[in-house]
Amino acid sequence: MASDGRMTVRDATLELLRAHGMTTVFGNPGSTELPMFRDFPSDFRYILGLQECVVIGMADGFAQATRKPTLVNLHSAAGVGHALGNIFTAWKNRTPLVVTAGQQARSILPYDPFLFAQDATLFPKPYVKWAIEPARAEDVPAAIARAIHIALQPPCGPTFVSIPVDDWDRLCDPVEIRRLGHARPGDPALLDEAALALAQADRPAFVVGAGVALDQGWDAVIALAERHEARVFVSPHSPRNSFPEDHRLFAGHLPAFREPIVKMLGGHDLILLLGAPLFTYHAEGFGPHLPEGAKAWQIVDDPDQAAWAPTGTAIVGTLKASIEHLLAGPSPRPRAVLAPLPRAEPLPADGPLTDGYLMQRIAALRPADSKLVEEAPSSRGPMQKYLPTTRPDEFYTCASGGLGHGLPASVGVALGTPGVKTIALIGDGSAMYAIQALWSAAQLDVDLAVIIVNNSRYEALINFGRSFGLQETVGTKLPDIDFVGVAQSLGMPGERVETTGALDSALEALFAAKGPRLLEVMVD
Incomplete structure (x- = not known):
């Protein structure tokens, strides 16, 4: 100085x-x-x-x-x-x-x-x-x-x-160290209107997005859903988990397409969006954005999302404080207690090694407190079906749709949560966008289990191509990539599995090991 x-x-x-x-x-x-x-x-x-x-x-x-x-x-x-x-x-x-x-x-x-x-x-x-x-x-x-x-x-x-x-x-000159607070609920008068509308609705439904997780609103949104007997859907492509997927009120993940969203929300007269846009679409759609007769109320911390919402009333404010304001609102009209919706039937062990079966066995064998980081777009549906997330801050994925985020993000999550196993679910195509992250994981010795879901192609692109009438999508085949060899060359031990019979023992070893380790799973 x-x-x-x-x-x-x-x-x-x-x-x-x-x-x-x-x-x-x-x-x-x-x-x-x-x-x-x-x-x-x-x-x-x-x-x-x-x-x-x-x-x-x-x-x-x-x-x-x-x-x-x-x-x-x-x-x-x-x-x-x-x-x-x-x-x-x-x-x-x-x-x-x-x-x-x-x-x-x-x-x-x-x-x-x-x-x-x-x-x-x-x-x-x-x-x-x-x-x-x-x-x-x-x-x-x-x-x-x-x-x-x-x-x-x-x-x-x-x-x-x-x-x-x-x-x-x-x-x-040295810089003065300052603190800024950001706890601000939305417009109290509008929140009171939303609370009254929610209390008077016949069949309310919630759509939760990443904003709930980012503002640590997990417990508050569970309490609000239970108070109002509201089914809870997850916003399309939400990058964080904001509601327990084993809860009796959980209703599933909305797709990123207008007409299916309207169908899934059918029968609900009030849609409350919490920390979620209305809605994220992946392709052109037509018709209304909501079921006939339904009204939308949206609470987000992003004024841009509130501005472009095509329908409903939007309130800009922090999520947790706003949800707590709704919890203090009028008592809801009497509603029947909702039973859990049917869950997916288990896949048999004597069938093919699919990504669905892989997700089912990860759910059964992974450590209870483990974190999940996903970038396997074609396996997202099976993951949502067979690998539910049930705890706050348990799941991370990419909100943008761009590849090359998940593998390095899993290293960062593992580095930021020492003492907890982080599991990276990465598609073979996604992995090659940022495969250098394996070296960083090995050098940092983070407790990271990398699972490569290998179908030897860009399966998500092939599936999306069918919506355009393409019978064959060019530039989507990925043969001859040895992920075990790549991992070993970068300092990380690895193993490959090709049959259902060998999967459990490989997963058990993967989850029991400390430090970074890769498992390449060849799926049908």
Whole structure:
């Protein structure tokens, strides 16, 4: 520290990060980032990813698992470019990441230097909440402080700060450490109207989305559903679990298509959407968005989702506080106690080794407190059918639909939840987008069980092609990938299973082992 109380930009930034508990840094550094790490303090740790999409994916999983903002360190334009797919996913996941990227020295920026970023703040937009390249070196710590606060404001999301390489050794004033609170229920008058409408409805139904999980509204939404005898559906493509799927009121997962949604919600006169859009569609649809006679009430923390909802009344506010407001509302009219809906019949052990049978055996054998991270799009239906999630913060997946997030995210979740087994369910096609994450898992020795669901093709794309009348979808076959060999080459032990008879013993060994391990399951 200088005699006038000033300190280097680097020291001021590290002090700021330490105060926010952001001492785990994910990155893949380049030349323009190196001065940040001079005399890197011993209470910080740097998590290296071998490709920038892996870096963002790991940070995303870690931030979600720990519920803390997380710092990411990327290399100027090239590194940010590699990372953009998973920055998009972090945006959709509402993950509070602070992404920093190097920039060339200010003195040579007018000369179009090697490895600089032109229009650095525009490059990651629109998939960051805020982006800046500070006008002066002295402004860097304050910019990072602002990026942290904006990343944490509901709806959470990534922010971006571009930092010239020669800024780190400049002197600046220390940054005041501040806290911002975000507990704000929605409009009380509208919430009172919603509570009254809910109490007077004949057959209410809830649609829950990731917003409930992100705001820790698990217990509150269970209590509200039980008070009103409401069936509970999961929003299409929800990336988190927000309601126990073994509960008698659980009604299933809505598909991402308009007409089937209306059919599944048929018979309900009030649809209460909690932390979910109305609705996420994957293909063109026609007709109404809700069943005839049904009214929609929506509570979200995202004003954009509220603005584009095609029907109903929307309330913007934090989920947990708003649900608790509804719980204090009028008593509901008498309703019959609803029985559980029929569950899927068990698949026989003497049948083919399908992804459904695999999910069924994972459900039977996995540790009770284990976490699930999924990126196996064609197996999502069987997973939802045979592998229910029953505890809060148990399930994580990709909200964007982009591949290459799940495998590194599982490393981040495992790193953020030490002492708990993390299970990654990854399709063979998905795995190859970010296979370098296996190296990071091995180096970190995280307790991670990677299950590769291998059907040797992009099955989800083939299925979707049929909706366009395609009898054969080109570019979808993935033969001759040896995932066990790849894992072993990156430092992770692995095993392959091809029959139902060998599956249980392989899963038992996988779940009993400590540290990272891969199981490749060849499914029919």
